Amino acid sequence: MSYGPSEIKLIRVYASVVQNQGFAAAQEKLNLSVSAISTYMSQLETLVGVTLCHRGRGGFRLTEKGRLYYAEVQALLDRLDSFESYTSALRDDLGGSLNVGLIDSIVSDPALPLAAVIREFISLHPRVRLSMHVANPYELQVAVTERRMDLAIGTFPTSMNGLVFQELYNEQHWLYCGDQHALYGVEQPSIYEIERQPLVGRGFWHKAEHAHHESSSEVGSAENMEARLLLILSGCFIGYLPEHLAGLWQHRSHLRALAPESFSYQAKFALCIRRDRQRDRHVMAFRDFLSAQFKGNTTTGRG
Structure with a gap:
């Protein structure tokens, strides 16, 4: 079985549906209707030859084979993103995607000029697909730990193992x-x-x-x-x-x-990343722009 761009698209739709725990919840993330998502999922199940999930009045849930397939999908997408970053590095041009998590209600905070950081980052790396997500501190750390987000900005009253926190303000x-x-x-x-x-x-x-x-x-x-x-x-x-x-x-x-x-x-605000991703080029690039706003601050971590 060969996988081209159309098959990879089906896989990315599946990954988003699983991460958002349902078709309706994945609509905004994918910018697709529920009917379109359902069609893509049916096409993927036909391609794979197994039922990946149950949907209907009982709610969304993965089958056992769906859970096993999702684990491989995560590994595949990580490899694809890493490969895209590598090929971009060969031509000294960042591509791929960067998923940034934020705590709520920071847009009015003059101490965090995030709009300016985004503008500078995109102007220098226009090929990067930048996505931003709002969640509470616990959800942000879980998402960074599970690689669903590349980094997060917020206040973290408790910290999880394996993460590094760079204090901001x-x-x-x-x-x-x-x-x-x-x-x-x-x-x-x-x-x-x-x-x-x-x-x-x-x-x-x-x-x-x-x-x-x-x-x-x-x-x-x-x-x-x-x-x-x-x-x-x-x-x-x-x-x-x-x-x-x-x-x-x-x-x-x-x-x-x-x-x-x-x-x-x-409340102490910090940048949160996985310890093993501190040298990731996307993370480093965004962190550098952000750090320029908060010179002299320190980095702490656990695990």
């Missing part, structure tokens, strides 16, 4: 309430009053957030900063937000920082 967080909250009009609320307010948290807590609110009996939850901001603006909760995200709302008098001398912390 500190993001300032304050504790806020919305203009509909009972404490908004209180000139100097006491620490006791603040600590007794329902707090909106995240799936991953910073230790400073825990320290001040262990006694709270009611806690809301939000998995991204925009959702956290919305809950705070409702007036039902208080919560920590990055200064850059809260700034516009504070300027419009919709948010107020509560006892900033007592309730604040800095």
Whole structure:
């Protein structure tokens, strides 16, 4: 059986469907309709001669042969990407792909001029297919570990083995309430009053957030900063937000920082890569552009 560009395309569709756990979830990544994805999957199963996955009302799940095939697909795509990078290196021109993971709500942060980094990277390496994905810190580390992402930028309260973290900068967080909250009009609320307010948290807590609110009996939850901001603006909760995200709302008098001398912390932002990929040309190129913005910072790692 020979594999040309059309067969490789089918394989890449399959890999994306597995990584996104279903046809519908892979639509945005592939920029294809569900019906088109279904057609490609049927063509691949005909080519391979086995059923790779079950889909329907029971949801998406791989067959046993589908799991075995996916393991080989991952190895094949890694080799193809490495080969493309190698041939690009022969002509001193980066090609292939670079998948970058990001934590949410960093576009408004002036301390991280990511748009400028992307512009410089693409202008020098126009043949690289650059993809960006937003996820929480745990998901980012898993994706980098599993090679689904080449690198990630975010704050990582805990670190996984086998990864290297290059410190970038500190993001300032304050504790806020919305203009509909009972404490908004209180000139100097006491620490006791603040600590007794329902707090909106995240799936991953910073230790400073825990320290001040262990006694709270009611806690809301939000998995991204925009959702956290919305809950705070409702007036039902208080919560920590990055200064850059809260700034516009504070300027419009919709948010107020509560006892900033007592309730604040800095989230350490870092670049995360696999230890064994530090010499990868794509990773090195992007890291160099990013590092130029944060000279003098250090690299830490585990495992």
